[in-house]
Amino acid sequence: MLNARQTFDRTQHLYTNDAFAELVRNAIRFFNGTPVHTLPFIEMFLGTGVYALYYTRNDGVYSKYGELNRLAYNSPIYIGKAVPEGSRQSRITSASQESRKLCNRLREHQRNLEIVSNLELRDFACRFMIFEDNSTDMIGTIEAALIQWHRPLWNTTLDGFGNHDPGRGRYQQAKSDWDVIHAGRAWAERCLGISSSEQQILERIANYFEVLEGQS
């Protein structure tokens, strides 16, 4: 066996590099300059990457977003990512299998927005950024940075929009907060755990917008 170090010096483990922060800012600037598309957005395209959804209607529980996005798309309600298949596992997948993930994810979100009873697809818009080859390693970082910056409601306060059917044997869990106030996904109705009440969730949303208002 190799002779491993026994004394500990934290500085030997500490990585510092300012170039990274600058690179993240560069990518975020690019993201903020990408075209915004109203929904439904049905183009097929290849690639993985990061996307944002914007609520644009000046009405209802999310009306504040409609107001904030009146002059520019600066306030996403949700930010997500689509990473290449197999990036964390040893399974080898072909390039073609990997490649429709971003556009498929946007479609899946659109189906969910259509399915639920109290949202309209036309009240949303989207923006997205494609990463290829080695740059796909950046996807998680850029998504996290955007979420941290914007704290979108559906990423932070109202959980569950991006969830999938938990599947057989897991319906003991509670319906997500998102599903409580946006009824319509069949699998969500099968979840038997104790959810928050609609009242509690709406209060949390109101509180979120109050804090947001205080910041802007």
Next chain:
Amino acid sequence: MLNARQTFDRTQHLYTNDAFAELVRNAIRFFNGTPVHTLPFIEMFLGTGVYALYYTRNDGVYSKYGELNRLAYNSPIYIGKAVPEGSRQSRITSASQESRKLCNRLREHQRNLEIVSNLELRDFACRFMIFEDNSTDMIGTIEAALIQWHRPLWNTTLDGFGNHDPGRGRYQQAKSDWDVIHAGRAWAERCLGISSSEQQILERIANYFEVLEGQS
């Protein structure tokens, strides 16, 4: 509502930047140069980051790793990360709460290695890299790049080492492959789903090492 773009031009969404790949290589070079510590490693330190565990014993089902790591710590059995608390949620946590995550994660892994009946803590070593401030955004990327490069057995072929107690209402799921061949975690014994057999898992491990041997 703002006038959003209706026509789609993929090039407007495509981000390219070679600096990122170089930056990742730089961080990985740093990681590969950090000191290696034999276990138990009980130092307390502050920070979040990326770590690797190495198996060093030239015996048993993982003996190939003992052989591979004889001259240098080049073949981790597991790679993981500890990211700052609240990086994806709006919950604000103090810097002090965030700060012991990496060292706590290493401790948790060591407890698991001690608990199970057929592994010995002293047969393992660890290496880790601390990221601070803005650089913590890089953690996910570097972890993913290291996993993709090394394809460590416990990240790819043998699932479950990093799992936590699924908790009440979720014991319908199967015990992980890792828990099948490393009995001892109390919560794993509560999982009632149908697991792979020990025989199947050992075959998969043997196959993993055969592929690894073919590559080296």
